[in-house]
Amino acid sequence: MTKHALSNQGGRALAHGDPELARLLVRALEASREEPDSLTHGFHSYPARMHPAIARRVLQSFPGGLVADPFCGSGTVLVEARVAGRPSLGVDLNPVAVWLAEVKTDIRSPAARQRFRQLVRSIGAASEERVRARVDARAPLPPAERKWWGPHVLKELAGLREEIWSVGHPTDRRLLAMVFSAILVKVSNQRSDTAEREAPRRIRKGLSTEIFVRKGLELADRWDALAEAAGSGSPRPRIVEGDALRFPRFLSRGQRAELILSSPPYGGTYDYVDHHARRYAWLGLDPSTMRRAEVGARRHLRGPEAFGKWDRQVLQMLRAMRSGLAPGGQVVLLVGDGQLGDRRVDAAQQLRRLAPQAGLRAVAGASQLRPDFTGRHKRREHLVLLVGDGDARPPRFRRGPRPVGSEGRGAKPGQGRRPASTADDAGRGKRGPKRGRKLGSKGRGPGARRRRGPGGPKKRR
Numbered sequence: 056m057t058k059h060a061l062s063n064q065g066g067r068a069l070a071h072g073d074p075e076l077a078r079l080l081v082r083a084l085e086a087s088r089e090e091p092d093s094l095t096h097g098f099h100s101y102p103a104r105m106h107p108a109i110a111r112r113v114l115q116s117f118p119g120g121l122v123a124d125p126f127c128g129s130g131t132v133l134v135e136a137r138v139a140g141r142p143s144l145g146v147d148l149n150p151v152a153v154w155l156a157e158v159k160t161d162i163r164s165p166a167a168r169q170r171f172r173q174l175v176r177s178i179g180a181a182s183e184e185r186v187r188a189r190v191d192a193r194a195p196l197p198p199a200e201r202k203w204w205g206p207h208v209l210k211e212l213a214g215l216r217e218e219i220w221s222v223g224h225p226t227d228r229r230l231l232a233m234v235f236s237a238i239l240v241k242v243s244n245q246r247s248d249t250a251e252r253e254a255p256r257r258i259r260k261g262l263s264t265e266i267f268v269r270k271g272l273e274l275a276d277r278w279d280a281l282a283e284a285a286g287s288g289s290p291r292p293r294i295v296e297g298d299a300l301r302f303p304r305f306l307s308r309g310q311r312a313e314l315i316l317s318s319p320p321y322g323g324t325y326d327y328v329d330h331h332a333r334r335y336a337w338l339g340l341d342p343s344t345m346r347r348a349e350v351g352a353r354r355h356l357r358g359p360e361a362f363g364k365w366d367r368q369v370l371q372m373l374r375a376m377r378s379g380l381a382p383g384g385q386v387v388l389l390v391g392d393g394q395l396g397d398r399r400v401d402a403a404q405q406l407r408r409l410a411p412q413a414g415l416r417a418v419a420g421a422s423q424l425r426p427d428f429t430g431r432h433k434r435r436e437h438l439v440l441l442v443g444d445g446d447a448r449p450p451r452f453r454r455g456p457r458p459v460g461s462e463g464r465g466a467k468p469g470q471g472r473r474p475a476s477t478a479d480d481a482g483r484g485k486r487g488p489k490r491g492r493k494l495g496s497k498g499r500g501p502g503a504r505r506r507r508g509p510g511g512p513k514k515r516r
């Protein structure tokens with residue numbers, strides 16, 4: 056099953072709760088018809104990426120200070136926060152996500168971008184030379200991993216990796232390592248990131264290097280676009296490898312998030328650690344904490360205990376968010392219905408039910424149907440707005456333009472405020488053709504684990 060399956064189609068949009076706020080959320084969900092791969096967003100595949108337009112609209116609707124994404128994945132929210140000129144904090148337990156989010160939120164100076172292009176070309180030339188001269192190189196993989204690449208591809212990748220790991224500057228090395236990561240599944244015998252089935256590909260000698268060079272140059276062009284959109288003075292996000300259930304630890308002393316915008320894993324839907332299995336050994340990353348503590352993982356949510364366990368994880372997540380939230384702040388979550396064995400869990404209902412136990416209150420939501428390519432009944436994806444239970448004032452928000460053709464969708468002005476738990480106003484949404492669900496400072500909050508960077512004996516530059 057892929058998250059794309061759940062998120063790549065439009066459907067009926069339902070608005071819940073406070074009419075004005077729900078309209079903003081409907082508008083954000085509908086924005087996912089826009090281009091999903093602009094700026095640095097499309098650089099590297101990542102399962103269940105949030106659609107950048109959803110993040111953009113939510114940031115526009117709820118202006119303010121620090122934005123936090125405790126499940127930042129590939130960094131979609133952080134890229135958009137940078138474009139919006141807002142400081143941000145991203146946390147993820149997956150070391151691949153942290154490296155990727157760093158790469159995607161980097162801007163670099165024009166001169167550094169130019170040097171990076173030269174570096175990519177020089178590594179490409181050295182790798183081509185290795186292929187021509189049939190230089191031997193050993194892939195740092197356990198035996199079970201080697202089957203995923205043809206013998207000459209494995210050798211070429213190992214040579215490319217040696218060239219990258221010989222680069223002296225740690226930031227450059229990290230950036231190049233993620234370019235390498237971006238091509239690994241493309242030249243493998245694995246069907247796709249989320250489909251771990253064998254699908255042999257014919258990859259001629261030299262092609263892996265060509266794709267690497269193309270990807271590296273593409274990244275530099277994407278940074279150009281991000282620099283233009285964000286401006287070089289935009290605040291660089293802080294990105295930490297850590298557990299979202301301990302999210303407040305990663306805030307600086309006295310700091311609180313004014314907006315928590317995040318897309319936590321959908322219950323029982325993914326195994327992120329398996330989706331990145333092809334990458335850990337090549338990149339020298341340790342996935343053991345992720346294997347143990349991944350939230351919502353399909354492999355952990357089986358059997359009769361699954362429902363209670365998933366509830367406990369969601370409650371812990373909400374409590375962590377609540378204690379990291381500034382007074383008057385908002386939590387906006389993009390969630391999908393869970394699939395625990397045969398049992399479907401309505402994710403919006405689950406949030407509404409558990410929020411009060413975490414000191415939060417769901418005030419509005421928007422939901423859309425998504426097809427489920429496992430052949431099961433359709434599921435829904437929801438954008439839910441929560442605020443602190445004790446917050447007397449209604450959340451601060453900025454009204455956006457009414458979306459074209461949205462008449463009748465969501466609740467109408469003047470209907471008054473109603474609690475989300477009792478009101479499920481339905482309006483019809485129109486079908487959309489495409490939907491979608493991404494090097495900042497290497498800041499590490501207390502409790503964040505150290506990351507091993509690629510290192511090598513030989514030094515380039």
Ligand SMILES: C[S@@+](CC[C@H](N)C(=O)[O-])C[C@H]1O[C@@H](n2cnc3c(N)ncnc32)[C@H](O)[C@@H]1O
Nearest residue numbers: 104105126128129131148149298299349350493
């Ligand atoms: C739906 S994805 C987020 C995608 C992200 N919004 C993006 O656009 O790329 C959920 C993320 O939760 C992360 N995750 C799972 N368990 C976690 C935990 N306990 N703490 C922090 N992150 C976790 C996964 O690694 C994955 O990146």
